[in-house]
Amino acid sequence: MLNFQMKIGLAPMRRDVTPRPGIFNWEIAEERGRKAVEYIEKHFASEQVSFVDLRGINPVDVMYCERDADRVIERFKAENVDAILIINANFGNEEIAARIAGAVGKPVCIWAMKDDTFLPDGSRFTDSQCGIFGVSRQMQRFHIPFSFIETSTVDSEAFAKGFDRFVRVSCMVKNFRGMRIAQVGLRPKPFCSVIFNEGELMEKFGLQIVPVNLAVITDKYNKILAERDAELEEGAKLLASRYEMDDLTPPLLKKVYAFVLLYQWVFEEYRVDAVSAECWTAMQLAVGAMPCTAYSVLADMGYVVSCESDMHAAITMVLLRCASLGKSVPFLGEFTVRHPEDENVELLWHCGPFAYSLKKEGCPCKNVNMRQWFQVKDGKYTIARFDQDNGNYSILAGMCESAEGPYTFGTYLWAKFDDLPAWEKKLIEGPYIHHMAEIEGDYTEEIREFCKYVPALKLDTVEK
Numbered sequence: 001m002l003n004f005q006m007k008i009g010l011a012p013m014r015r016d017v018t019p020r021p022g023i024f025n026w027e028i029a030e031e032r033g034r035k036a037v038e039y040i041e042k043h044f045a046s047e048q049v050s051f052v053d054l055r056g057i058n059p060v061d062v063m064y065c066e067r068d069a070d071r072v073i074e075r076f077k078a079e080n081v082d083a084i085l086i087i088n089a090n091f092g093n094e095e096i097a098a099r100i101a102g103a104v105g106k107p108v109c110i111w112a113m114k115d116d117t118f119l120p121d122g123s124r125f126t127d128s129q130c131g132i133f134g135v136s137r138q139m140q141r142f143h144i145p146f147s148f149i150e151t152s153t154v155d156s157e158a159f160a161k162g163f164d165r166f167v168r169v170s171c172m173v174k175n176f177r178g179m180r181i182a183q184v185g186l187r188p189k190p191f192c193s194v195i196f197n198e199g200e201l202m203e204k205f206g207l208q209i210v211p212v213n214l215a216v217i218t219d220k221y222n223k224i225l226a227e228r229d230a231e232l233e234e235g236a237k238l239l240a241s242r243y244e245m246d247d248l249t250p251p252l253l254k255k256v257y258a259f260v261l262l263y264q265w266v267f268e269e270y271r272v273d274a275v276s277a278e279c280w281t282a283m284q285l286a287v288g289a290m291p292c293t294a295y296s297v298l299a300d301m302g303y304v305v306s307c308e309s310d311m312h313a314a315i316t317m318v319l320l321r322c323a324s325l326g327k328s329v330p331f332l333g334e335f336t337v338r339h340p341e342d343e344n345v346e347l348l349w350h351c352g353p354f355a356y357s358l359k360k361e362g363c364p365c366k367n368v369n370m371r372q373w374f375q376v377k378d379g380k381y382t383i384a385r386f387d388q389d390n391g392n393y394s395i396l397a398g399m400c401e402s403a404e405g406p407y408t409f410g411t412y413l414w415a416k417f418d419d420l421p422a423w424e425k426k427l428i429e430g431p432y433i434h435h436m437a438e439i440e441g442d443y444t445e446e447i448r449e450f451c452k453y454v455p456a457l458k459l460d461t462v463e464k
Contacts, residue, residue: 002175002273002304002318004326006167009081010037010053011072011100015091015131016064024090025125032113032126033062033089039154040085040163048325049167052079062089069096073103081106083170085163088112091131094138101144107173107453109166110135111149111159145452169449172322175273176454179318180208182270184217185278187309193433196311200391204456209311210270214278218286220265224258232257239293242356243367252289256370259294260301267303274304276314279353290370292352296411299329299355306332307353308435316386316395316437319450323382323443329355331376333413335427335434344420345403347412348383348438354411368409376413378402382443383415386457389431394458396432397447398423413438422462 012033017024041051054061057071076084083106086097092112101108112132117125129151139146147169149162187194201207225232235257240250249256266275279291295305304321306314310332317330333348352371359365359374366373384397398417405414415438417423427434451459 001267001302002322002326004048004171004322006049006083006171006174006325007079007081008049008051008167008170009072009076009079009084009104010040010051010087011063011084012037012054012061012087012089013063013092013096014089016093028117028125029090030060030062033087034060036087036089036113036154037061043155044163052076052081063096064093066096066099069099072100076100076104076106082174083107083109083166085166086110086135088128088131088135090126090128092128092135094131094134097135098138098142098144101139101146102142107147107166107170108139108144109147109149109162110139111162112151114151114153114156116153145455147449147452165446165449168323168325168443168446169453171325172319172446172450173453175318175322176205176450178206178208179274179315180210180270180272181311181314182210182212182266182272182275183309183311184212184266184275185214185282185309188278188281191308194308194310194312194435197388197391200388201311204393205454207315210272212266212270214282214286217262217266221258221262221287224261224265225255228261229254231261235260235297238297239367243365243372245366246368249367249370252370255287255289256291256293257297259289259291260297263294263298263303263305264301274306274314274318276306276309276311278309279307292371293367295353296356296372299331299353300357302326304330305353307350310435312386312388313435313437316384319386319395319447320382320384320437320439320443323446323450324439324441328440329357330437330439331355331358331411332435333376333411333415333438334436335424336412338420339403339405339414342403342416344418345405345414345416346400346420346423347405347408348400348415348436349408349410349412351410358411364407372411373409374411375407376402376411379440380442381413381415381438381440382447383436383438384447385432385436387432392431392458393456394431394460395447395451396426396460396462397444398462399442399444400438419462426460426462
């Protein structure tokens with residue numbers, strides 16, 4: 001399962017030179033570094049974010065020499081930090097900054113505290129911003145990808161936004177590296193557009209695809225039906241309470257909910273972070289039910305399941321969920337039809353798998369042939385897709401906003417774009433298809449930053 005618990009290493013540093021009046025005052029730099037760490041730990045710790053600091057690394061808790069770097073590397077590795085924030089308390093030390101970043105091998109962010117002391121005689125004590133340029137150049141020389149927060153005070157909005165973005169990007173990197181995705185069944189025969197290259201995903205990104213045979217799925221599904229009736233009964237009641245239903249669906253609600261228990265088993269048994277699943281033709285032939293509504297329930301439980309055997313969609317949905325630190329639910333709304341009146345509004349639709357929590361309040365909510373029908377709630381949404389052509393991988397990312405449009409079946413969002421024809425052209429010219437993942441909120445900057453840490457992946461955008 002995906003892990004949204006983030007442990008951040010805090011590494012304040014100062015310049016290691018002989019102190020002299022003015023610019024390289026040791027005591028001032030050390031005090032600034034300690035205070036910044038104290039503020040960050042007090043104001044940014046949460047149920048999801050914890051910290052590892054440098055207390056006890058040396059007498060001043062601020063690193064400045066190569067011996068300190070060795071101790072910091074040892075501590076951060078032992079604590080298994082997910083990312084590192086390097087803090088310039090004065091000019092800093094680019095040598096140890098790059099050494100630590102390279103040795104620990106996790107996302108690293110550099111930040112210079114705003115210089116705040118100017119004496120009447122012209123003395124300055126820190127020059128933190130000046131030093132951050134040296135730190136960044138050293139990172140570049142060692143080919144270490146890094147993020148940065150603009151020079152600011154620790155209590156500023158600029159720092160808060162920059163730090164929050166870095167945590168989210170680090171969560172994306174943490175869960176992307178070594179991600180395991182179950183492939184349940186084969187793609188539907190006519191869906192050549194969702195073909196993917198398993199070998200490349202492993203070689204380029206370290207992703208592991210875990211095949212799950214439909215014979216195994218059918219056997220487990222039938223055992224669930226036979227052995228877990230009490231849970232199925234409760235699940236059926238839950239589903240019955242949510243929808244206005246057709247005549248076909250109510251007698252099949254236990255079979256629909258059995259997919260929820262089935263896929264929970266898949267996640268646990270195969271230790272995967274996401275599932276790419278065959279959802280039509282094979283499933284109804286094998287077990288006599290459709291899983292679309294079950295995918296909705298699973299999504300609200302925190303599981304990522306892409307339909308129509310779209311592996312690249314599953315990867316995209318994982319990245320979007322991690323960008324939200326697991327607090328928002330992605331969905332797979334494909335480009336389907338244009339709005340009949342507004343040339344910049346598109347129907348982002350699928351037959352019924354969207355999370356129930358995404359339903360727009362007050363809109364019709366039906367279940368027809370085991371598929372949900374409802375409109376997604378209003379808001380602004382990030383839209384993205386991870387895909388490839390000739391071994392070149394990229395992720396397309398942008399924004400859309402909910403709009404009004406005609407009522408239709410399935411789960412859907414009428415989405416307004418700045419330039420829909422440009423999006424259409426981008427999808428036509430490739431390497432993308434019309435299956436796009438969406439999530440509430442703007443995570444385009446997080447996606448841009450994430451690509452820094454994945455050398456084989458390039459950011460793509462729609463230009464007007």
